[in-house]
Structure formats: structure tokens, C-alpha cells
Amino acid sequence: MLGKIATPVLAVCVFLGLxxxxxxxxxxxxxxxxxxxxxxxxxxxxxxxxxxxGWQTLWRTVAGLMLAVVFGTLIGMIxxxxxxxxxxxxxxxxxxxxxxxxxxxxxxxxxxxxQHDFNTVLMxxxxxxxxxxxxxxIGLSTLEPEYRDILRALGASRFTxxxxxxxxxxxxxxxxxxxxxxTLAFIGTNxxxxxxxxxxxxxALFKSGETNGDYPLMFAxxxxxAFLGIVLYYAVIFLERIFAGWAEREGG
Amino acid sequence: xSHAYKTKGGLLPVLDGLEVAVPEGTFAAVxxxxxxxxxxxxxxxxxLMKPDTGEVWLHGERVTAxxxxxxxxxxxxxxxxxxxxxxxxxxxxxxxxxxxxxxxxVARAMELLEMVGLVGFENKRPSELSGGMRQxxxxxxxxxxxxxxxxxxxPFGALDAFTRxxxxxxxxxxxxxxxxxxxxxxxxxxxxxFLGDQVIVLSGRPARTQYVMDVDLPEDRTLxxxxxxxxxxxxxxxxxxxxxxxxxxxxxx
Numbered sequence: 001m002l003g004k005i006a007t008p009v010l011a012v013c014v015f016l017g018l019x020x021x022x023x024x025x026x027x028x029x030x031x032x033x034x035x036x037x038x039x040x041x042x043x044x045x046x047x048x049x050x051x052x053x054g055w056q057t058l059w060r061t062v063a064g065l066m067l068a069v070v071f072g073t074l075i076g077m078i079x080x081x082x083x084x085x086x087x088x089x090x091x092x093x094x095x096x097x098x099x100x101x102x103x104x105x106x107x108x109x110x111x112x113x114x115q116h117d118f119n120t121v122l123m124x125x126x127x128x129x130x131x132x133x134x135x136x137x138i139g140l141s142t143l144e145p146e147y148r149d150i151l152r153a154l155g156a157s158r159f160t161x162x163x164x165x166x167x168x169x170x171x172x173x174x175x176x177x178x179x180x181x182x183t184l185a186f187i188g189t190n191x192x193x194x195x196x197x198x199x200x201x202x203x204a205l206f207k208s209g210e211t212n213g214d215y216p217l218m219f220a221x222x223x224x225x226a227f228l229g230i231v232l233y234y235a236v237i238f239l240e241r242i243f244a245g246w247a248e249r250e251g252g
Numbered sequence: 253x254s255h256a257y258k259t260k261g262g263l264l265p266v267l268d269g270l271e272v273a274v275p276e277g278t279f280a281a282v283x284x285x286x287x288x289x290x291x292x293x294x295x296x297x298x299x300l301m302k303p304d305t306g307e308v309w310l311h312g313e314r315v316t317a318x319x320x321x322x323x324x325x326x327x328x329x330x331x332x333x334x335x336x337x338x339x340x341x342x343x344x345x346x347x348x349x350x351x352x353x354x355x356x357x358v359a360r361a362m363e364l365l366e367m368v369g370l371v372g373f374e375n376k377r378p379s380e381l382s383g384g385m386r387q388x389x390x391x392x393x394x395x396x397x398x399x400x401x402x403x404x405x406x407p408f409g410a411l412d413a414f415t416r417x418x419x420x421x422x423x424x425x426x427x428x429x430x431x432x433x434x435x436x437x438x439x440x441x442x443x444x445x446f447l448g449d450q451v452i453v454l455s456g457r458p459a460r461t462q463y464v465m466d467v468d469l470p471e472d473r474t475l476x477x478x479x480x481x482x483x484x485x486x487x488x489x490x491x492x493x494x495x496x497x498x499x500x501x502x503x504x505x
Contacts, residue, residue, distance in 0.1 A: 144328070144330070146326050146328055146330045147330050147332075149295075149298075149300060149324065149326075150324060150330055150343070150344075150393070151343075151344075151347060152300060152318055153298045153299070153300060153318050153322055153323075153324045153403075154318060154319075154320050154322070154344055154347045154348055154397070155317065155318040155319060155320055155347070156347045160347065164343070164346070165332065168332070168334050169332070169333075169334075171334075244334075246333055246334040246377060247333065247334075
């Protein structure tokens with residue numbers, strides 16, 4: 001247990017040490033690259049902003065992610081159960097996912113003018129539902145027929161089979177996708193926060209650091225984002241342990 | 253009855269004028285060449301598919317849809333990894349008898365687990381059990397709701413020879429304790445003779461009933477019965493029939 005916490009903490013310390021060394025050895029000024037020792041003052045100076053902006057970013061990301069879970073699971077169920085829907089929806093889904101989301105920022109901000117919260121949540125959702133939809137779809141469509149037959153032979157309804165067998169059996173794939181989606185959702189949130197004029201959240205804080213030439217602040221924001229990403233990732237792992245812990249093998 | 257699958261190359265007849273009758277309470281073993289339509293037969297009996305022509309009757313009722321009085325076990329034990337062995341065995345009761353009190357479900361499941369020697373493993377996950385134990389649990393699940401008809405699609409096919417023989421004996425004991433009519437699909441002639449009251453040989457695809465043998469061995473069989481001249485004679489006859497079914501005919505090579 002100690003090793004489980006000590007190992008990653010040590011790894012982070014080594015990383016910060018190497019970073020400090022790199023900046024120091026090259027004699028870079030902090031407008032070229034800030035060093036870890038520049039960060040604590042930056043965090044302290046803007047501590048209130050970090051809390052309020054960090055909260056903005058976090059809740060909008062989580063809201064977008066939750067939408068992605070609901071919508072992605074729904075799409076996954078549709079393409080998992082119906083061949084026709086699969087053939088029809090796959091090109092649309094892949095096409096939509098292939099569009100760089102940055103190009104959608106001006107589009108949605110024109111459709112929903114001034115709805116900054118809504119736009120941000122929407123972007124986090126749009127960028128993160130795809131992995132969930134695909135993996136739930138694959139999980140359901142590759143369910144071995146015998147699994148269905150053991151209940152179907154007793155006259156169980158399709159919904160019962162889904163609830164008792166297909167859904168729990170897909171959970172490991174679902175959580176695998178959710179880990180990818182959680183980090184993607186942050187990208188979506190920040191995209192809107194950075195690009196929108198008068199945005200809020202950590203992305204906007206980054207932007208203001210850039211505008212004011214406050215380079216340590218920019219790096220501090222990146223670290224804060226990384227931190228939030230890690231927190232959300234471990235939250236997903238926590239849920240996975242509860243709902244799909246059975247899929248984990250001992251040892252290894 | 254007859255049945256054909258619709259494939260890209262047109263209709264693929266798998267069963268053609270197949271007639272099988274299994275008297276209530278007896279054990280029928282169905283053997284035949286690979287791919288002759290044995291698994292299709294199980295799906296028709298279970299009501300998972302409808303025959304193109306002909307009818308399936310179980311206990312005086314025509315089968316048109318799945319029914320609660322059927323139990324199934326396959327070569328793959330298909331246990332649910334997220335449930336304990338006990339919860340896996342209980343699963344059919346959740347569908348068939350949703351109002352049955354939990355204590356009675358557990359009692360019934362434990363009764364079966366005891367018969368197959370899995371007491372002490374009821375709280376384990378399927379992944380913690382050996383292949384033979386998983387298949388035992390799967391048999392318990394197929395019987396937990398006291399089905400009239402038990403359909404076994406090569407349940408011992410993937411096990412090693414010794415484990416398989418153990419499970420034959422388990423199956424024999426279950427039969428003594430539980431009143432069901434059984435249809436066993438198998439590739440193993442010794443298995444068919446040891447467990448069956450009659451052995452039905454199907455022809456190559458499309459399958460017809462080629463040969464029916466009444467197994468004239470004592471009710472209470474031990475594995476030793478397979479080494480008697482009587483059993484040897486039956487196995488010989490069955491082997492010849494399988495060769496004919498494969499289209500290779502009579503004489504030994």
C-alpha cells in the first residue's frame with residue numbers, strides 16, 4: 001500500500017527534478033520555459049483564481065463527461081444490438097469524430113451566443129462520447145450467443161437479458177473507454193475556455209497569462225490541469241473497482 | 253422435421269426429415285459427424301428456433317417459443333464472471349420463479365452443489381475454479397429450476413479424459429436424483445453408451461435419423477460397464493454407423 005502511493009510520488013519528484021535541471025543547465029529565462037521552482041509563487045499569487053477557475057473547469061468537464069456517458073451508452077446500445085443501425089451510424093460517428101473539434105468552437109459559439117457554460121459542457125461532451133459509444137457497441141455485439149441463450153431459452157425478455165447479462169459483461173470495456181474519455185473531456189473544456197473571448201475556467205486563466213506575459217502562470221495552469229486530469233482519472237478507477245472489480249485478476 | 257439456414261449461397265439444409273422420439277424420463281444421446289446439425293437440433297428443441305417444416309413436442313405440448321421447463325448446458329460453461337458460483341446457479345430461478353424467497357433459492361442451489369461436490373466453493377468466482385468444476389456449476393444451473401427437459405450440447409467436450417469420466421458419473425448421479433428427460437449431443441461414443449438409454453445416430457448433413465440403438469445395460473452403471481463385451485459390441489456398431497454417416501461406409505481401414 002505504501003509502495004502504491006510512494007512509487008508514483010517519487011516518479012513525480014524525479015520528473016520535477018529533471019525539469020528543473022534542464023532549465024538550469026540551459027540557462028533558459030522563464031519566458032522560454034518556466035522551471036518548477038517558479039511555480040509555487042505563481043500558484044500562491046493567484047490562489048483564489050486557481051480555486052474558482054479550477055472549479056469551473058472541473059464541473060463543466062464532469063458535466064460533459066456525464067452527458068457523454070449517457071449518450072455514448074445509448075448509441076453503443078443501438079449499434080450493439082442492431083446491424084442496420086451499426087451500418088447506418090458508423091460512418092456518421094467516425095466522420096464526426098474526425099472533425100477537429102477546434103473548428104467547432106466558432107460554430108457552436110455562433111449557434112449558442114454567450115452561453116459559455118453550455119458551450120463548454122457541449123464541447124467536453126462532443127469530444128468524449130465517441131470512445132464510450134464504440135466500446136459499448138463492440139462489447140454488446142461481441143456477446144457470445146450462448147450467454148444470451150441461457151436466459152433466452154427460459155423465455156426471458158430482451159430487456160432482462162440486457163440487464164442481467166449484456167450490461168454487466170460490457171462494464172470492463174465501458175470503464176476502459178471512460179478513462180480515455182475523462183482525459184479527452186478536459187481537452188474539450190479547455191478548448192472552449194481558451195478560444196472563447198471572455199472565457200472562464202483554467203483555460204481562460206492560461207490565456208490571460210499569455211496576454212500578460214506571465215509565463216510562470218501559464219505553466220502553473222498546465223500543472224493544475226494535469227492535476228485535475230489525474231484526479232478525475234482516479235475517480236474513474238475508483239468507480240471501476242466498485243462496479244467492475246470482478247474483471248480484475250489477482251497478482252500480475 | 254426439416255430445417256434450412258439462409259446463407260449467402262442460398263438455403264443450406266441442415267435437418268431433413270429428422271424424426272426423433274425420446275420417451276419421458278429417459279436419456280437420449282445424439283451422435284453424428286461434425287457439422288451435421290446436432291446443435292441446430294438443440295435450438296429447435298429449446299424453442300430458440302422454429303423448424304421450417306415439422307413440429308417439436310415436449311411433454312404433450314407443441315414447442316413454438318422458449319419455455320421455462322427447459323434447461324440447457326453447453327460445451328462452454330458460460331458462467332457469469334461477476335457472480336459467485338452460488339449466484340450463477342440461482343440465475344434461472346430469477347427468471348422462472350421471480351417470487352421464490354431467497355432462502356429457498358439458496359437451499360435449492362446448495363442441494364445441487366452438494367450433489368456435484370461443489371460445497372465450499374459456492375462463494376468463489378468462476379475464474380477461481382478449474383474447467384471441470386465450472387462445468388459442474390453449469391450443470392447445476394441448468395437443473396436448478398427443475399426442468400422437464402435437459403438439453404446438453406457437448407457439455408463434456410472440452411474437458412480432459414479423466415475429468416470427463418468424473419463428470420459422466422456426476423451426470424449419472426444427478427439423473428438418479430432429478431426427474432428429467434435428457435437430450436445429450438456428443439462426439440464421444442463411450443459417453444453416449446454410458447449415459448444414454450438410447451443412442452441416436454444422425455447422418456451427415458442434411459441430418460436424418462440414421463440409426464437408433466437401445467442401450468441394454470443395467471440402470472446402475474459404473475465406468476466398468478464400458479469394458480464389458482456387451483458395451484464393446486455396441487461401441488463397434490455405433491462406430492460403423494458413424495462411418496456410414498460420414499460417407500465412408502462399412503469395412504474397417
